[in-house]
Amino acid sequence: MKKKIALVAGGYSGEYVISLGTAVTIEKNLDASRFDVYKIIIDRKEWYYETASGQKVQIDKNDFSLNLESGKVTFDAAFIAIHGSPGEDGRLQGYFDMIGLPYSTCNSIVSALTFNKSFCNKVLKDFHVVNIANSVVLYRHVPYSLGAIMESLKLPVFVKPNESGSSLGVSKVTSPEQLMGAIEKSFAEDNQVLIEEFIEGRELTIGVYAINGKIHTLPPTEIISKNEFFDYEAKYQGASNEITPAQIPEDLLSQLNRKAENIYLHLNCKGVVRMDFILNKHSNELYFLEVNTMPGQSENSIVPQQVRATGMNLMDFYGRLLDEVFRVKGSR
Structure with missing residues (x-):
């Protein structure tokens, strides 16, 4: 039936x-x-x-x-x-x-944790799985000092809503004069704002999922934005090049897969998620950006690209995800 x-x-x-x-x-x-x-x-x-x-x-x-x-x-x-x-x-x-x-x-606790970028960063930092950029969090009804922010972080920084996706309300700030406007822009989207030091390098993103208790990674994608960063226009209006699979050395691919699997395991993720990283241009180290527990999957989105790069089709992939839902339900 x-x-x-x-x-x-x-x-x-x-x-x-x-x-x-x-x-x-x-x-x-x-x-x-x-x-x-x-x-x-x-x-x-x-x-x-x-x-x-x-x-x-x-x-x-x-x-x-x-x-x-x-x-x-x-x-x-x-x-x-x-x-x-x-x-x-x-x-x-x-x-x-x-x-x-x-x-x-993912379940309710994991979804809530990963949706809050700052909390997720703090948890992952304690696992010592991956590098995390320095950051400051602001709350709408808690006073803050621009001077104290500038003392804590080095420019440039990204200012973003702490609980929002699709790069809505995100700004790159390169001078102190831009900071206040960027904070207000983010507060228009959320009651919390994350200010994070900019890591210069290559942006890599990778899909991860689990079947029968085994964690699998999809071929990663390198995102090359035509804009200053991977903003809403770059994500959804074609202002970026997305190279799938990413042209990276085998040792970096192995490291990326290993870190993505570890994060999926440590956070107790479920279903398909997408993890975003930056390969630091100066230190050649991977820095974690965020976990998307419901990644975009319109026809040309990154996860469908990555699924096709494995040789799988989306019908088989979604069928396997649902089979896993029923397997887990049956094992309880």
Whole structure:
């Protein structure tokens, strides 16, 4: 019998449209002979499924079910395709845990931790797995001193929302005069701002996933932005070159794979995640940037590129991810 899958898209953040693009790719590549897929849209006003005739049917939040004319639909698993809140910050995962519905991503604690860039950096720093850039965190309602920030960090720095994705609200600051404006720009996206020293070098990003308890890495991608850094335009509007697989020496590839696997293991990740690194131009050391527990997966996004570079197709890949969801559920 086919499994019923809730493909959950949308969300509460500026990444709503990106999530819809991710959901299109996933839906197209979930094997219709194995899965009945229902795309569920979540926004701040409603959670709903749209029928073929265009009728909106609201989700019953008591058990995340649908009451259709053909009968009640309950799901075997949720495939989460929401970037940002509530699908990447642990909120939706906590809800699914409470009602007993298995899902495709990291659990609520891991999602919340990795969504907060500063907290994630602090945890990883204690594991001594990878280098972490020096940084300062600001909170909206806590006074801060620009002078103290400049004493703690060396220019240039990146100023970014601490809990946001897709490079929304991110600035590169090269002079003290730019700092205040960059902080205000980030506060427009989030209540916390991370200010991080700039590491000059090559940007490398790698997909990681686990099947049957074994962690796998995908071929890494080197990102060469046409802009000053890998901002929203570079990510989603073609202002970057993405080289997959990255043209890097075998020893660096081995080191990157090993560090990515260690981070996945130490953070207790699940499903497919994408990890971003910088290869320091001066020391030739890898520095960790962040973990994306719900990486973009529209047709030309990085994870689909990396999957294809292995020789796998997306239908097989997503099928394996869902098989793992059911394997873990069955082992409990």
